[in-house]
Amino acid sequence: MALPDEPDRDVGIIELPSWGRVVATGGVVPYEVLDDDGQPIEPIRRYLRDFVAQGRRPGSVRSYAYDLLRWWRWLRAVDVEWDRATSAEVRDLVLWLQRATKQRRTARTTSAATAGTINPITRKLHPGDRYQPRTIRHSNAVLRAFYEFWIERGAGPLVNPVPLQRRSGQRPNAHHNPLQPFRPEGRLRYNPPVPKRRPRAMSDQQWKNFFGALGSDRDRALVAMVISNAARAGEILGLRNGDVDWGDQLVRVYRKGSGAEQWLPASAESFVWLRLYLDTIDTLRADDPLWWTLRHRRRADGELVRQPLNYDALRAVLRRVNDLLGTNWTMHDLRHTAALRMLRDKNLTLRDIQIILGHAHLSTTQLYLEEDPEEVIRRVHEHLLRPALNEQPAPAPPPGRAYNAADLAVLFGDQPR
Template identity: 70%
Template sequence: MRSLDQIERNIEKIQVPAWGWVVAVEGVVPWLVVDSSGRPVEPIQRYLRDFLAQGNRPGSVRSYAYDLLRWWRWLRTVGVEWDKATSAEVRDLVLWLRQASKPRSSPRTSSAATAGTVNPITRKRYLGDQYEPTTIRHSNAVLRAFYEFWVEIGEGPLASPVPLQRMRGRRPNAHHNPMEPYRAEGRLRYNPKVPKRRPRALTDERWNGLFGAMRWHRDRAILAMGISNAARASELLGLRGNRHRLG
């Protein structure tokens, strides 16, 4: 087997074809990854079944399925079987994701002007055409969990191809409790750094405008209470009125 530094690929010229799909199905596992013939990819199917049994939500199953589909497409492109993958394949996938554009079923129209920019009112960044660092980090976490499952049951590779960052200055599990199992320590080696963003906030002018637009004192009181208690925007937007008549 070649070492990590001996595997070199021309990342810029790699084109990953659209192979397979994530499909919704009726049954215990609500989402599956199928190949180009419509047959479930068995290693992914078995893992997602165990993942769901751990109490994870169907939405998380769908998210993991898409990351594993991308991984299968990548392995087919570079000609490596899933149980023969090494950290070189993970490393090169990260490099490819950092410079590739996300596939789209149709070109952007009205959203082309705002892609990757920041909304001047909400200060929220519109999604661009490139893969975000958080997307790459999620992909690495999914692959790590997938291979840990197969390593644990002894039917996959002997070790996970998703490596941890080398520890500097201290020994892993240096203060390990002998009554507990060993746990992996450290961040994933190929995780990109996520830029720190300043908290979004309304200006005083916009806050006064929002507060003044309320028609009822009740609504102003609810908004003021939510802000004073540091409620999330999603919590405030999810409030629904329920009027009761007093007897």
């Protein structure tokens, strides 16, 4: 039987061209993908406009834009039009991502020695130069959604080039419980398996070292707030002066994804540091950002001005602390630490912790219930220091023969006491 024609590519020798770029627009659609002539790529522009209309955050738009730019570069490398793409192109892109090295704007400097290695203090993996399985899965999800958008509008290929992997002989949702939401019909065929990640928390001593390495009251207030209420980095950076309830020691955050408003408790210590920090800056209005940093103006005078603290500036704070301690902690590690601390409190239920963490599903919160390997090792060490359960105590030596005290007095005489 004749097999269908299929391109036979050597993905190992393919190099993506440095074609096109993602730019911030500041408009309704915060990011656009431009070609080499500086013109928006029309299929991507229309899709991102629809994507924003669904209520997506700017960070998600930026992430989708970069995945689609990589796809367009790949199509140019293999000489295929976007509306003629098949599952063969998606499969070959996945094969290429599994062995390719990330494209970097600048070469690594100090991080070159640690890339892809395990930090001996945190036992966390340093970011490497290879694409991780989660990156590949995200790329596949973006491409499938992009082509679903165009297929619904009668454009693009007839069949989505990112196929689903269904079990043979089974109807999707055949045994669906009407009281439960529908599950996805199947996983994407070219999705690589993802290793199960365990929440990583700081020990009490590591937290003290981390907090002691911070250089300003602003940084101390920010991380003390996160360690007490497990807010995400984007949520805590989005705080405004009017989002602080000093009387009840609450802060109002807007949840990632849904944008829902929620008040979270914070520790008294974090409010002390927050007051010390606010005493060093000018009076803020209710709608002013809470966190500020000093930056040089991009002018000849180089004057220092206050600007809202953004994620890149916060990463610079963490980078200075990590360089000082030899660690690789992130803001999300603080969130994990706060969650695991709450789990150890017998007065808090799992449902309480789910609400504080902002998880939509309880199953996500249950990931924190897994045993910490370091705690298991500590308990086993304690076990090894104790005698084995089946080990009988050594028999006591037999008592010596008793002597009559009067006889000893006759023999040795009365001894002074």
